[in-house]
Amino acid sequence: MNVDFSDKVVLVTGASAGIGESTALLFAKLGAKLSLVGRNEANLRAVAAKCEKQKGVKPLAIVADLGTDEGVEKTAKDTLDHFGRLDVLVNNAGISARTCIQLTDMATFDEVFRVDVRGVYNLTRLLVPALVETKGNIVNVSSISATVVAVGSLPYGMAKAALDHFTRLVALELAPKGVRVNAVSPGVTVSTIVKRMTGYTEEEYQAWLSAAATAIPMGQVCEGDDIANMIVHLASENSRLVTGTVVEVDGGLRYGSAGNLLARQMK
Template sequence: MSFNDKVVLVTGASAGIGKAIAILFAESGARLAIVGRNAQNLRAVADACAKDERPLEIVADLSTDEGCERTAKETLERYGRLDVLINNAGVGARTNLLSTDMAIFDKVFSTNVRGVYNLTRLLAPSLIETKGNIVNISSVMGTAVAVGVLPYSMSKAALDHFTRLIALELAPKGVRVNTVSPGVTVSELVQRLTGISDEQYSDYLTDMAKGIPMRRVCQPEHVAKMVVFVASEDCELVTGTVIKVDGGVDLAVESSEIKKQIQK
């Protein structure tokens, strides 16, 4: 799969899944714009991606209008075009209805839903020009039912439907839109939320793997490979889909085993 001369924007590229996506696109020849809030981590990812051309690093908070507007503007100013938009940046939340502080709800929705909507809206005209495509990174929690992840699951359900709705709107204009939905994936997400130590996180992953039919959690690279594939011309008629990369988790398993883990 070659992305030679294609311009790809990856949000949330300073850590975890987005970092792996950016590196794989760079290896496939893409010209990159990468976005995150942590400038130092973003710089390290740009170093890892750099070959002939260094990626454009954009330090921005995509939960704000200013962050989305500047990201779109800087990308188009640097490259003059956009072929692929990867909406990966996201935050988690561990809460339920009875303990939800609305600040948590707003943080999750402003990042996982509003920011994605806004950035996509701003860049859709450029994607129409190139007949490009969009990949949104959701979660199996967008369809699973579990106690303890309420606004996060709702935000990912909204994202899945956003994909289906705009895939329909943009298909006549030649733009594809898909979602890749990871299951449990090694990243910074859970430790950011819980503050658990590396050892506790390792135990958590071991526990979670027991509830996964393939008995393994995902590495970011497993997700990245699917993202790059679905963004490629090999998938020229694939649009409006939600593709899970999760080791075979089905809803029955999630509602029993994973629910127990989340409630621990």
């Protein structure tokens, strides 16, 4: 079945880089009307410009911090005011932190949960009525950190575990309304999140990716497009009876030495 989103409105959070950028570009290639959200205005507008070049459809670019109620409310209001509907919500925005229970503080916990859990919860809550109207769907972007246990992955792993269960709970609640809810759980993926978290230089980051690949059964780290392809597949009619699923895209990392790899990342 061909995938065509030319009559669909798609909201992608965390769209200014990494997985969000790849996802926005793929939806743009498939004709979607896009609402793109990010905190970095320059990057976000650059991504929006790339998307517009695909099919000539100008995205709505919303600069907002989804760790705040104001940012979430602005995102929901601006999207619905501009397009009058919503068909797909991609909850991709997220932050991470390197810490463990012996070193952490509550400010770090609150920061991660505010974006990765509370922001998703709140934005979904506000947009569910619009998704019920269109019988749309939601794709949450999780992480194998939700299920792989590694020293140092607090509180990110906890937040992503909460997101996985949120996916299942909301899927069950909204299924009778015709709204599907799924999640994609990436493994090691080329993005900006590790560099932000570690402070690695580009050279150090490339060395880390090379080391990571050796711990992955399929021998390769994921690219943003690998995750974007699964997000679009789940959002499309090709997945019309798929709901409440968490799909890992990780090259088999969760079956290999993922815990050791994630722990090394924390050092």
